Amino acid sequence: MRARDVRAILFCAVTTLILLIGSxxxxxxxxxxxxxxxxxxxxxxxxxxxxxxxxxLRGEPDWNGYFRND
Structure with missing residues (x-):
């Protein structure tokens, strides 16, 4: 798993918790x-x-080459 994937998942989880608690x-x-x-x-x-x-995360290949790790 890439670091940017971890950051995206953490952003999703943290902002959702902040929204839940704040609201x-x-x-x-x-x-x-x-x-x-x-x-x-x-x-x-x-x-x-x-x-x-x-x-x-599901393991499907990303064939479009967007955000390639070279």
Whole structure:
């Protein structure tokens, strides 16, 4: 796994936790906090970079040569 993949996964996890905790503190509603986090993850996980990270984690080859490690 590449360092940039680890950073992308950490960004996803940390920002989701910050959003969950922050929205719960501000809004005092677990359901709204979960809905906001789900929306954030739905948006974030559909970004091209995260799609590439997920593909690499599944073991699918990346044939397009984008972000090559030479």
């Amino acid at each position: 719960y503190v501000l809004l005092q509603s677990a359901l709204i906090s979960l809905a906001l986090a789900a929306g954030w993850l739905a948006w974030l996980l559909t970004r091209p970079r995260m799609q590439r990270v997920i593909r690499r």
